[in-house]
Structures are given as structure tokens and as C-alpha cells.
Amino acid sequence: MAWQRIASLSEIAVDAVLGVDVDGSRVALYRLANEVFATAGICTHAMALLSDGFVEDGNIECPLHQSQFDIRSGKALCAPATEDLRTYAVKLDGDEILIDMEQQAEFTQAIPKPMPDRQAARPVTDTQTISATNSDPELALMKRYVWPTEGLTRIPDWVYTDQTIYEREVEKIFHGRTWNYVALECEVPNPGDFIRSNVGPTPVVVVRAADCSINVFENRCSHRAAEFCRELSGNTKEFVCPYHQWSYDLHGNLAGIPFRRGVNGKGGMPADFNAAQHGLRRLNVTSHRGVVFASYVQDMEPLQDYLGPEVLKEFEATFDGRKPRLLGYYRHTLPGNWKLYHENLKDPYHATLLHTFLVTFGLLVAGNRSLMLADATGRHGVMASAKSERKSISSDAKKDMRAYRDGMTLAEPRFMDFIEEFDSPWSVTMATIWPNLIIQREMNTLGVRQIVPTGPHEFIMKWTMFGFEGDDDEMTRHRLRQGNLMGPAGFLGLEDNEAIKFVQDGMRHVPGRQHLVKLDPAVAAGTSDSLISEASIRAMYRHWRAEMGL
The missing domain is CATH 3.90.380.10 (Naphthalene 1,2-dioxygenase Alpha Subunit; Chain A, domain 1)
Structure with a gap:
């Protein structure tokens, strides 16, 4: 066995959890009544840090999707987690908590002194950290996704497999400060020509208007969200949503609403409805030597600067x-x-x-x-x-x-x-x-x-x-x-x-x-x-x- 000191007893409040790093592995320490336990520190479902979770009735609840695990045995108690947590042997040496990462928990260590008041035992700095984590999603993300200490020569699997990381990529990269390729100009050579394209996973339409400008807007009706453009390519004078026939011009402006004023004085849109505020979401567009790019960011640098010399x-x-x-x-x-x-x-x-x-x-x-x-x-x-x-x-x-x-x-x-x-x-x-x-x-x-x-x-x-x-x-x-x-x-x-x-x-x-x-x-x-x-x-x-x- 290789026992090593990882924390002090005074660092953990009663019925609380503390996250520590041991030889590059995240470990969760728990203090229940007069006992101390240790498990793997990352949820087996979606890699959330259990140290950000909630301890109740001898269980730890994951903060991300509410999976629960038995702290003593590591057993997964409810969906979405199905895989148990690894447990580790712990022991006390005075106020010091020691762990053996090679040995699973077979016993628990009784604390040889009365338990202090729960609130008094929790350091103020710990409360501040938890409060900051809960109120700051960016801080929580950085705690949950820790890059290997070796730096850029190691790439963790979660970069490629994690749903939360993917959703952040859509927000920060594809919808962020980037120029995304959407078409070649030769695909829409004439006024009214259009093709369906994408910016990340987001469907967009690329269309050449009557003034020969190329416009790019989301393929989502501003009424009920239907993807209004169904053909991969074609030529049109307007786009009409197949669901309720709302129509848009080739610049993405809302052009027509059936029964906008209702029938016989009843129904219809409110009198103050402003069609100009309900057009399609338009993207910033640039083109260079026949290649068309679009961006969700309106103040993007010129494409030439974006590419570099x-x-x-x-x-x-x-x-x-x-x-x-x-x-x-x-x-x-x-x-x-x-x-x-x-x-x-x-x-x-x-x-x-x-x-x-x-x-x-x-x-x-x-x-x-x-x-x-x-x-x-x-x-x-x-x-x-x-x-x-x-x-x-x-x-x-x-x-x-x-x-x-x-x-x-x-x-x-x-x-x-x-x-x-x-x-x-x-x-x-x-x-x-x-x-x-x-x-x-x-x-x-x-x-x-x-x-x-x-x-x-x-x-x-x-x-x-x-x-x-x-x-x-x-x-x-x-x-x-x-x-x-x-x-x-x-x-x-x-x-x-x-x-x-x-x-x-x-x-x-x-x-x-x-x-x-x-x-x-x-x-x-x-x-x-x-x-x-x-x-x-x-x-x-x-x-x-x-x-x-x-």
C-alpha cells in the first residue's frame, strides 16, 4: 500500500464534500457523521465534478444531471448514471487524512473527537468558493474540465466526446468570432439563385438578391421555427414557409403574413405588430475571389486579416x-x-x-x-x-x-x-x-x-x-x-x-x-x-x- 496525505480533517465540514487532485486524478472526500470516505471525483455519466455536488442522507448528487451515488460503496443509485464510482481506502493520522489510491475502501475511519457544528466547521473561503462556482458558469467549467499538466502534448478525450464541450464549441467557435465558409459564388450565379448551407450545425440559406448582393440568413421561420427552405438549391423570387405561408424577400425581410388583419374584424396580429422586427436572422457576409463566408459577429475583421498573410x-x-x-x-x-x-x-x-x-x-x-x-x-x-x-x-x-x-x-x-x-x-x-x-x-x-x-x-x-x-x-x-x-x-x-x-x-x-x-x-x-x-x-x-x- 502507498498511503499519502491529501487533506486535513478541518478542511471538510460535516456532511460535505471536498475535491482534491491526487497524482493527476480527481478524488472526492466526504465527511459523514464520524466517518471519512473517498471516491473518484468525477461523475461516471458526463464527467461533472462531484465536489460541486450535494451531500444528503449518505449520498452524493451530481450537480449536472442529478445522478446519485452511495458515498460508502460508490454504487450508482439512479439514472442517468449506470456505472459505479471507484472507492479508495482512507485513514486518519491525527488531523491528517491519508489515502491509498491502489486499495478500494474496505473499512471506514472513525473520527476520534466530537463533531463540531456543521456551519462553524466550514471555512469561509470554502463557502465563498462554492458560491462563486455556483454563480459563475465559466469558473465551474474550468474546474470540471482540467487540461493535463503536460500541456499541449496531451489532449484529453473529453475534447472529442463531451456534449457540453460540443455545445460550447457551437457558441464560442461556429457562432463566435469566425468566418465560416458557406458557398462558392458560382453556386448562386443569378438573381434568385439559392443553396442551403450551414454555419456549424445551424442551417442557413445563401441567396443572390436582385441587386446581385449575396445574403445569408438562418433557415428558421420567425413565426413557428419551421425550416422554410426545403430544396437544396434552386431559384426563387421569395421564400414561403410551408407551415403558415409567412413569406420573406431575398434579403430576409418579412414580406407577408396571411390574414394579418384577421377575418371580419376578428383575429389576426396585434395592431402594433411590426413586420420589420420579425425578419430572418441575417449573418455578416464577405466574399473573396468567388468564395463566400458568413459570421454571426457583425464587427468581424476583414477576411484577409482573419487568414493572415x-x-x-x-x-x-x-x-x-x-x-x-x-x-x-x-x-x-x-x-x-x-x-x-x-x-x-x-x-x-x-x-x-x-x-x-x-x-x-x-x-x-x-x-x-x-x-x-x-x-x-x-x-x-x-x-x-x-x-x-x-x-x-x-x-x-x-x-x-x-x-x-x-x-x-x-x-x-x-x-x-x-x-x-x-x-x-x-x-x-x-x-x-x-x-x-x-x-x-x-x-x-x-x-x-x-x-x-x-x-x-x-x-x-x-x-x-x-x-x-x-x-x-x-x-x-x-x-x-x-x-x-x-x-x-x-x-x-x-x-x-x-x-x-x-x-x-x-x-x-x-x-x-x-x-x-x-x-x-x-x-x-x-x-x-x-x-x-x-x-x-x-x-x-x-x-x-x-x-x-x-
Whole structure:
């Protein structure tokens, strides 16, 4: 046994709970009548801190969803918790409380002196702390979600699996100070053209009005909340809600209400009803070189400043002034957390190992001229590589790349043709624009990918493939030919999708652990010129923690 001192008896009031940290694990200490008990300090249902809970009749009630546990045995007493708490052996040495983290409770320790008055025993500072926690949700959140002491080289599972964290991401990130991709201008070329899109999980409509302005507003009727726009795309002069036929113009203004004045002098809206105050919620909109973004924040910085000079340069290398031309779509669901897709494209290490096609045909290989760029904030990134010839791959590199297939050949040799058309040293770039956009340029196939989270364990990926006005038929066929690399069943896409599922499965089936992201320690967080690096992932989570207040 390894007994260690963790608190003093005087720190715990009668019928109260105290949270302590023991070797990186949260522990809850309880004082019931003349006995002291210890259990794991985190609710087995949704990871709430039990030290913020309520002690009554020998039970602890979770402050988040009101699960209850028997303090003496750790047994889960009511839903939603179904898993018991771990208990720990405790003993007293005078006023000192000792715990053995390796031994479950088999006995309780009687307190060898009369119990003081409950209120008098509780220190004023403890009362103040509990009061502050109850009145300050931000403080409560920081107490509940504790980042590992190792810093950015460890990422806890709750970042990817917790519902409360996901809901905060929607509020702080997707609905916060970000520019969210919503469309390409070529998808709405004419007045009245519209498409359905999303900002985070929130459905929006993107429409070009008669004055050629592009407007974005929530797809929610201001009357009874129905999603009024049902078609994925089309052309219209107005939007009419199918439920009660309230209608809106292409700027989102409320234009018509059936029977607004009632019938025969009865019913209808109040006389002081102001239609101007009941339009659709409009978002801030900006566009750059044919790419449309929207934000819930009205005083957002210009997109160019949001991207920063280095990422803007790569953005404009792909969107180089030629007008994009729509080629088609893919759409599928991935059973993983939305941030895993950002990580995947800030993780060149996996690309040199997982993807048979990439490494066999020299698109992204350890030793290639390459770059993993992170902007100054850490939120955006660009993974870039210059295509190599197969013969230039060293024998030592081949040994470490199990995905490499020496005898693999192409039935269609034109598939790997790279037609130089961009002002860029790279044949492959994948730009991740925080929080929901990936810009792919894989040789000559071009596309944007929009991330639409639906919860902590799933997101939808919308792929929009494009070329440029002025492409001849052969170039269009070439772009479509190379498009077989992409999409849910692409030569590259299917491997990433499956790997993301495996990661999410691991966290759900063996929960409560941490991810290790230590590759490339010479770069604490940010840009690296090595493919064997996780520095950009660390930079992203530095930004994520700041935005989330964690």
C-alpha cells in the first residue's frame, strides 16, 4: 500500500464534500457523521465534478444531471448514471487524512473527537468558493474540465466526446468570432439563385438578391421555427414557409403574413405588430475571389486579416483570379468528432504512412520537399508537398512506409499527370481554414470541403468540386479523372474516413484517456518543414483552448 496525505480533517465540514487532485486524478472526500470516505471525483455519466455536488442522507448528487451515488460503496443509485464510482481506502493520522489510491475502501475511519457544528466547521473561503462556482458558469467549467499538466502534448478525450464541450464549441467557435465558409459564388450565379448551407450545425440559406448582393440568413421561420427552405438549391423570387405561408424577400425581410388583419374584424396580429422586427436572422457576409463566408459577429475583421498573410497567399494560389466553375458534389457522414478532420490535415505524419496511393506514387512522401504551415494564431494551416518521382524514394524510407507498394502501377497513366497552372512550388496543398473549410488542390483536381458538425461523435462532410471558366474539355476531364482521389470512396478519402472512425471508436469504448502529440519537439507549436511533425496540431489546440476558455 502507498498511503499519502491529501487533506486535513478541518478542511471538510460535516456532511460535505471536498475535491482534491491526487497524482493527476480527481478524488472526492466526504465527511459523514464520524466517518471519512473517498471516491473518484468525477461523475461516471458526463464527467461533472462531484465536489460541486450535494451531500444528503449518505449520498452524493451530481450537480449536472442529478445522478446519485452511495458515498460508502460508490454504487450508482439512479439514472442517468449506470456505472459505479471507484472507492479508495482512507485513514486518519491525527488531523491528517491519508489515502491509498491502489486499495478500494474496505473499512471506514472513525473520527476520534466530537463533531463540531456543521456551519462553524466550514471555512469561509470554502463557502465563498462554492458560491462563486455556483454563480459563475465559466469558473465551474474550468474546474470540471482540467487540461493535463503536460500541456499541449496531451489532449484529453473529453475534447472529442463531451456534449457540453460540443455545445460550447457551437457558441464560442461556429457562432463566435469566425468566418465560416458557406458557398462558392458560382453556386448562386443569378438573381434568385439559392443553396442551403450551414454555419456549424445551424442551417442557413445563401441567396443572390436582385441587386446581385449575396445574403445569408438562418433557415428558421420567425413565426413557428419551421425550416422554410426545403430544396437544396434552386431559384426563387421569395421564400414561403410551408407551415403558415409567412413569406420573406431575398434579403430576409418579412414580406407577408396571411390574414394579418384577421377575418371580419376578428383575429389576426396585434395592431402594433411590426413586420420589420420579425425578419430572418441575417449573418455578416464577405466574399473573396468567388468564395463566400458568413459570421454571426457583425464587427468581424476583414477576411484577409482573419487568414493572415501566409495562409492568404496559399488561398490565392488556388483561387488565383480565374472564376470558379462548379463541377459537382459529394456528401457523406463521418462517425467522428469534427476536429479530427482538422487534425488529419495538420498531421503529415499519417499521410506518409496510411495512404498507399500517396506514398507509392510520390505525392506525399517522407523526404519530399514539404511544409506544414500554421498561421500566427494556430487556427489555420496548410499542408503542402512537391511531387517526387518513385525512383527518388530512398530504400530506408520505403522500409518505414508499410503502405508503399513497389509493384503497383496505374491502368490509366494520365491519372498522375500534373499540369502546372498555379503560381506555387507545391503540387499538393490542403488548406484548413478555421473552423469549417478545407481547400484541396491535389495536382489538378480542385475542391472545397465544408464541415457540418451534428454532435460530438459525428459530422457531415460536403465536398464541392470545381474547375475554372476557360478550362477546355480536356482539362475538365482531367480534373474529374483526378477527382477519383477524393470523396467518400476516393483513393485517399476512404482511408482518412476510416481512420477517424477508429479514433472515435477507441475513445468511446475505452474512455477517459489522453492523446499523445509529441512529434517534432523542436517546434513547440506552429509551422514545421518536417512531415514527421504534430506541431500544427498543438498550435490548433492552443487556439482552441483560448477560444473555449479552457
